[in-house]
Amino acid sequence: MATTPAKAAARERAARILSALEAAYPGARIALRSETPFQLLVAVILSAQCTDERVNQVTPELFRRFPDAAAMAEAPLEEIEALVRPTGFFRNKARNIQAAARRIVERHGGEVPCRMEDLLALPGVARKTANIVLYNACGRAEGVAVDTHVKRLAGRLGLSAETRPDRIERDLMALFPKEKWGPLSYLLIEHGRAVCRARRPLCPRCPLRPLCPWPEKTA
């Protein structure tokens, strides 16, 4: 594999950032609650532009009524809409959840497929959602889940100068070893929530301060 001193230096810096994150957030992992791969998929679809806490408030009742793909495929759409309304975008989310459930029943025997190509073919599922399902339900990461937190932190930390999620993901995949792709998302998300917040980032108490090129806005 061809490499350059600049790329090696970038990976070295990325490794230091990763070590600091692992030390600061030893328990970082997915916060969405689910019992099965299908429930995980539904929870991730619901998490778009919504806090995971709110998703966890609606999923217990949703999964009690429609626990698997077969049940969700037959559910009255209005009922799904009513149950997921607090998460926002409820019509799109309900429609996508049911359409995905039907496709899973018809083409995958009722079980969430563990192939990237099959996941991306599900309505409402793009790389961010597929990456999370692959890592958490299938036990292997084929990429880095780039959500709003990862996007923001990658920019501030100088890990990527891109704005498109797929390009940010490509940059992160080049910077970190494959076995870190899965955990990396949760470390960045945890840090993004606790310290490197979108609005008033807490730079003075940031464990990554010496490694961060972002100009501090707070004193």
Next chain:
DNA sequence: ATCCCGAGGG
């Protein structure tokens, strides 16, 4: 680029 969409913080 725009739309979908609710809830909470400041």
Next chain:
DNA sequence: CCCTCTGGAT
């Protein structure tokens, strides 16, 4: 009021 929260489809 404006911004943000684990996006995706048109």
